[in-house]
Amino acid sequence: GQQLNQSPQSMFIQEGEDVSMNCTSSSIFNTWLWYKQDPGEGPVLLIALYKAGELTSNGRLTAQFGITRKDSFLNISASIPSDVGIYFCAGQNYGGSQGNLIFGKGTKLSVKP
C-alpha cells in the first residue's frame, strides 16, 4: 500500500530557530496536508495543499506541494515553545473518501526556551 516517509523523526531546537521537515511518497497524491498533535490532544489541521507547486502560508508556517506530487515540506519560522508537538503529513487522492488519508509517522518537535 501507499506509504509516506516523513523526516526527521524528531527535532530538538532552540527557541527562535527555523524548522524544516518533509514528507515523500513513492506514489502521487492530489492533496497534501499537515496536521499537528499537541501532547494529550488529537491532531489538528494546519495547512492543506491542493495543487502541485502550491506554496501556502499560515502565520509562521509555510508548506509546499511538490511539483512531482510525491512530496511536501513544512517550514516553521522563528519557533516558539508552543510549537512543541508532533507534526504529521498526510496525503489523499481524489475520488477517495477522507478515510483514505495516508499519514506519515510524524516529526516530534521539541523547543528549548
Added chain:
Amino acid sequence: DSGVTQTPKHLITATGQRVTLRCSPRSGDLSVYWYQQSLDQGLQFLIQYYNGEERAKGNILERFSAQQFPDLHSELNLSSLELGDSALYFCASSPRTSVNTGELFFGEGSRLTVL
C-alpha cells in the same frame, strides 16, 4: 476543543477481553472515522462511516468492528484483546462541505492499555 467527544479517555483491561469506545462527532457532521495510533505505526486508518453506512475500510482487524447509529454517534468494538492492541484510538469527523479536502476534526482519543 474540536467538538468531537470520545469516551472513555483511558481504559485498562486484560488480554482476551472486549471493550467499546464511543464517539460523538461535531454537530452536523455526517462522517465519522476511526484511527489507531501506536508508537511505531503512527496514525492508521481503521474505518469510516457516513450517515450510518460504512464508507471505507482500512487496516481494521476482524476482531474489531464499528457502527454508526441514527443519532450519528459511533462505537468501535474491540474484542479478544491482545497486548499489541494497546494504543490511542482516535475518532474524527468531517462536515459534508469538506468532502475530499482532507479536513478532519479529531477527538482527544481513548487510550487503551491491554495487560
